[in-house]
Amino acid sequence: MIAGYLEHALQFERMASEETDPALKESLSKQARAYHKLAEERAERLHLSHPPKSRTVGQAPSCPHCGQPMTLIQTIPHPHYKNLSEEVFECEACGEKYERAVRHS
Ligand SMILES: [Zn+2]
Numbered sequence: 441m442i443a444g445y446l447e448h449a450l451q452f453e454r455m456a457s458e459e460t461d462p463a464l465k466e467s468l469s470k471q472a473r474a475y476h477k478l479a480e481e482r483a484e485r486l487h488l489s490h491p492p493k494s495r496t497v498g499q500a501p502s503c504p505h506c507g508q509p510m511t512l513i514q515t516i517p518h519p520h521y522k523n524l525s526e527e528v529f530e531c532e533a534c535g536e537k538y539e540r541a542v543r544h545s
Pocket residue numbers: 503504505506507508531532533534535536
């Protein structure tokens with residue numbers, strides 16, 4: 441579904457790039473942008489309807505090594521998704537580090 445929208449968007453972009461009539465070119469570009477938007481909205485909805493169960497915001501994970509609750513030591517922006525952050529946890533008991541991605545608003 442998303443792939444279909446993106447394919448349409450690319451098709452319209454290609455047609456727009458080859459079109460010499462400015463009015464038609466603009467119209468084709470608009471179509472391409474509309475399909476891009478649809479693909480984005482669709483992706484967003486899919487993402488919203490499948491929240492990751494194990495990643496509860498505000499709840500510290502247990503250390504995978506010794507089972508102690510871990511301490512949040514750092515939050516950094518996710519390199520690929522602008523609505524996600526990477527949280528870095530550290531176990532005070534054994535020094536084990538653990539990273540997870542969390543959604544922020
Ligand atoms: Zn530990």
